[in-house]
Amino acid sequence: MKKTNPVSWVPTVYFAMGLPYVVLSMVSVLMFSDMEVSDAQIAFWTSLIMLPWTLKPLWSPFLEMFKTKKHFVVITQIVTGVGFALVALSLPLPSFFCYAIALMGVIAFSGATHDIAGDGVYLSELNPVQQAKYIGWQGAFYNLAKILANGGLVYLAGSLKETFGIVHSWMIIMGICAIIMICVSFYHMKMLPSGGAAASEIRTVNDSLNKLWEVIRSFFAKKHIVWYIVFIILYRFAEGYAMKIVPLFLKAPVGNGGLGLAVKDIGLIYGTFGAAAFILGSILAGYYISARGLKKVLFSLCCAFNIPFLVYFLLAFYQPSGLGVVATAIIFEYLGYGFGFAGLILFMMQQVAPGKHQMAHYAFATGIMNLGVMIPGMMSGYLSDWLGYEHFFIWVLIATIPAFIVTWLVPFTYSDSK
Numbered sequence: 001m002k003k004t005n006p007v008s009w010v011p012t013v014y015f016a017m018g019l020p021y022v023v024l025s026m027v028s029v030l031m032f033s034d035m036e037v038s039d040a041q042i043a044f045w046t047s048l049i050m051l052p053w054t055l056k057p058l059w060s061p062f063l064e065m066f067k068t069k070k071h072f073v074v075i076t077q078i079v080t081g082v083g084f085a086l087v088a089l090s091l092p093l094p095s096f097f098c099y100a101i102a103l104m105g106v107i108a109f110s111g112a113t114h115d116i117a118g119d120g121v122y123l124s125e126l127n128p129v130q131q132a133k134y135i136g137w138q139g140a141f142y143n144l145a146k147i148l149a150n151g152g153l154v155y156l157a158g159s160l161k162e163t164f165g166i167v168h169s170w171m172i173i174m175g176i177c178a179i180i181m182i183c184v185s186f187y188h189m190k191m192l193p194s195g196g197a198a199a200s201e202i203r204t205v206n207d208s209l210n211k212l213w214e215v216i217r218s219f220f221a222k223k224h225i226v227w228y229i230v231f232i233i234l235y236r237f238a239e240g241y242a243m244k245i246v247p248l249f250l251k252a253p254v255g256n257g258g259l260g261l262a263v264k265d266i267g268l269i270y271g272t273f274g275a276a277a278f279i280l281g282s283i284l285a286g287y288y289i290s291a292r293g294l295k296k297v298l299f300s301l302c303c304a305f306n307i308p309f310l311v312y313f314l315l316a317f318y319q320p321s322g323l324g325v326v327a328t329a330i331i332f333e334y335l336g337y338g339f340g341f342a343g344l345i346l347f348m349m350q351q352v353a354p355g356k357h358q359m360a361h362y363a364f365a366t367g368i369m370n371l372g373v374m375i376p377g378m379m380s381g382y383l384s385d386w387l388g389y390e391h392f393f394i395w396v397l398i399a400t401i402p403a404f405i406v407t408w409l410v411p412f413t414y415s416d417s418k
Helices: 010-034 039-048 052-058 061-065 069-090 096-125 128-133 135-164 166-191 205-220 225-235 237-251 263-292 294-318 323-352 358-387 389-398 401-409
Strands: none
Touching: 010 039, 010 069, 010 096, 010 135, 010 166, 010 237, 010 263, 039 096, 039 237, 039 358, 052 096, 052 205, 052 358, 061 096, 069 096, 069 166, 096 358, 135 166, 135 263, 135 323, 205 358, 225 237, 225 323, 225 358, 225 401, 237 263, 237 294, 237 358, 237 389, 237 401, 263 294, 263 323, 294 323, 294 389, 294 401, 323 358, 358 389
């Protein structure tokens, strides 16, 4: 059979991965802030609902009992779309925060399951050369979701508030997310390759439990696995602190140590220009890694990822009023973020995932990665309240140090030579 061109499905699959993750982890922060939920509550709960992205390896073997990986990609996109529609309907209710967080937890479970199946299609349908070739596309379109959600939709929410009010403007945004996910699911019914049939050896729940144990056992039996777990957690550790607080810092009044930006300005600068810089960084990183090899460039990628967090301390210290200065700082940080992030993703694909259970082991790796972001994210709101924004971003810079150490020392199991 003629294979479907990866360009026709890799971008849309990873865009559909990115949208729910970005909306839950970042856009919801601004939405709840607009609706006067406290910073500490926002940071804690919008971090906790990301737990399914950490625990997703625990149910990945069960997906192999039924249908194809494509089937789960399409179903979870529909569930996510319906979930966003229900979040929109919950916002006018008196106890909206409880209902919205619960529904977002369902979306998170659906989104994490979608990631397992989507990554499974990617790993099954593409050989190692193609995986490296399309890593830039993967990262770029995952983060195109940031441009749409954290940029365009946040900007739109800020504009709609003037006409429709806060609640109805955010209802419209959640509704748009629902429509996008449903439309993407219909597209993938036609264009997405199957990613392989259901595993013939898994027919019962007991078979799945045995398979899960085998997957866990073989994952922790991998050579250098302790190094790899520490590396995956620490690489994004500082980001875990920063990602929840940065939009709140940009929105907070100048008198409270923030920059006092309007929501639509945050969407334009942080969500659009910043995310576009991320995409450029991801694409450039793909060429950089393929030209020199991942092992030779990994430390420089870690530097590009972590050092630019310095800009948030400088913004907190000087509190510039010009949008151009703020935009330049954020574009610089996101360019380095995109450039460095590609290295972590490719490392997990090429050093952690290879073997009999590559889909499940890659799910384990990405789950551990999200744990490294979730835990500091849950603490970030309380720390920023205690320290203030300026000292909080000093702490973020201190939190980058372990990443440099572990990246310098991490061993490679497999050759990355072309």
